Amino acid sequence: MSTLQIGLAIIGGLVLAGVVAYNAWVTNQSAPRTVRERGGPDAARADRDGDETLPYSPADLAEHEIQRIDPVLGDMPGAPAAHDPEEIAAAAAAVSINPTMGQPPEKRPGLDALIxxxxxxxxxxxxxxxxxxxxxxxxxxxxxxxxxxxxxxxxxxxxxxxxxxxxxxxxxxxxxxxxxxxxxxxxxxxxxxxxxxxxxxxxxxxxxxxxxxxxxxxxxxxxxxxSGHDAQLGFTLRARRAAWSPGYVAQHAARLGFVPGALPGRMVLSGSHSGQAPVLSLVFDPQAAMAEDPEQSALREIALSLEVTHVPRGEQPFARMRQAATALAEAMEGMVTDDGGQPLSVAAMDHIGADLESLYDALDSRDLSAGSPQARRLFS
Incomplete structure (x- = not known):
């Protein structure tokens, strides 16, 4: 065999090896992230001792001081303002959630002449x-x-x-x-x-x-x-690069205090009192959660939602929603968007939070405070 033939054979082998390596890299990048890949060889120890790779913990959120946002009136008193497409999309991005999902049944409130x-x-x-x-x-x-x-x-x-x-x-x-x-x-x-x-x-x-x-x-x-004071809000978290497996999402959400709901693909953040509606709900594709091998199911997005009128103001639900969305996005390499896929700016979320304060004030003035039995019955 001539020197030229040997050289060509070597070059062909190198090209073939490069193609194989590239395909392997693409396959690895497109595979959904799973729980196993998070900690490397020390994953089991990290799960026992607390995952030091995560930039947050439930205590971080609990100890974080939340500043009250002064009310800013929108176009409709008590309702989230809609001055630009980002704010409109943020208000419309909610997923309809059963507020009592995953919670024990509570005693039915009595008749009230108010409603x-x-x-x-x-x-x-x-x-x-x-x-x-x-x-x-x-x-x-x-x-x-x-x-x-x-x-x-x-x-x-x-x-x-x-x-x-x-x-x-x-x-x-x-x-x-x-x-x-x-x-x-x-x-x-x-x-x-x-x-x-x-x-x-x-x-x-x-x-x-x-x-x-x-x-x-x-x-x-x-x-x-x-009708003028109902509000169901939601953020969408979208993967920037690799997709997520249901277990990967669940593990990160659990570290923020979320627990499994009654239906597949649903997790809830419980309130501070027994029988109270969940503060927040996290939802992803139930088909992925019920797959034979959930770890091979790929999730490109999840929804974080808040049933505003069902959660007491004192729980500071919107501030906690923003904190949870930010923490999840940072830990899972995702971004917080509206339902159209547009990233939500800090200013847009600030504006929605301020308008919610006006909504809470309006509900209080009618003795229909958010989270009260009367409000939960009326907004159901």
Whole structure:
């Protein structure tokens, strides 16, 4: 074999080796990041002792002092302003989340004249809880609105849902004036009257119905207020380079205090009180979470969302949302964007946070403070 042939063979081998190496590099770069690659040979020790490769921990967020943002009025009082596309997209980037997902069931709040039509049912004598339970309607809704019957306990003097083995000296029935389905209308009010009258006849009570026109007008006014002061906000976190596996996302989120929700692909940050709605929700593709080998599933984006009216102001949910988004983006080499993929500026998020303070003030002025039982019922 000539010297030229040997040289060409060597060059061909080098080119082939380069192609193989390049393809291997591309494959490695496009593979989703997994939990295993984070700590190298000392990953197990790092997980036991605390991952020193992460730039944050739950304590970092807990100890961080959050500055209150002075309210800035937008175009609509109490609603996030929309002066430029970034701010509009930030307000619209939310994912609809069930606020009680992953939480134990809480006791249903009682009827409240602020958000309910309440009809007293007069009794001539005490009635047993067993008799009331047997006479209750088969459904607890009137149209799209929740319906309830409460009884005044002869033993405790408190209003409660009827219970077997108890005695009651007064009754009241109610239907919610408004929710996210809209205001109570004439047809629903009439259905309420029919349902209550049938129950009253069965237990020997006399209902005292309020005026329909007054209550329907009150429902419309409450619905108008609620429509102008509802807010569901969200950020989208997008991978800058390599995709993420579900386990990789879950491990980083867990270090910020997120725990698995009731559905695949959902994690929640619990509130400070038992039974309270989650402060934040983190959502990613449920199909990826349920894959046979989740570590081979590739996620290019995740959503971080806040149901504003369901979380108490004192939890400082928006500030914590920004902190969590920033920490996750830094640790996972991602960026915080709106739902259109445009990066969110600090100024845009500051403006939204200020407008939320105005929204909280408006809710407080109507005794519908964010996170209260009344607010959670109205904005549902």
């Amino acid at each position: 309910d039509v309440i009809t007293p049912l007069m009794l001539e004598h005490e009635v047993s809880g067993d008799a009331l339970l047997s006479a209750l309607p088969g459904t607890r809704r009137v149209g799209s609105k929740p319906f309830a019957v409460e009884a005044l306990s002869a033993a405790t003097g408190e209003w409660e849902s009827p219970r077997a083995g108890q005695r009651y000296r007064a009754l009241q029935a109610g239907v919610q004036l408004a929710n996210r389905s809209g205001a109570l209308n004439d047809i629903e009010f009439s259905e309420f009257v029919v349902k209550v009258q049938a129950f009253a006849d069965a237990v020997g009570a006399a209902p005292d119905f309020p005026d329909m026109r007054v209550e329907v007008a009150r429902a419309r006014e409450l619905d108008a207020f609620a």
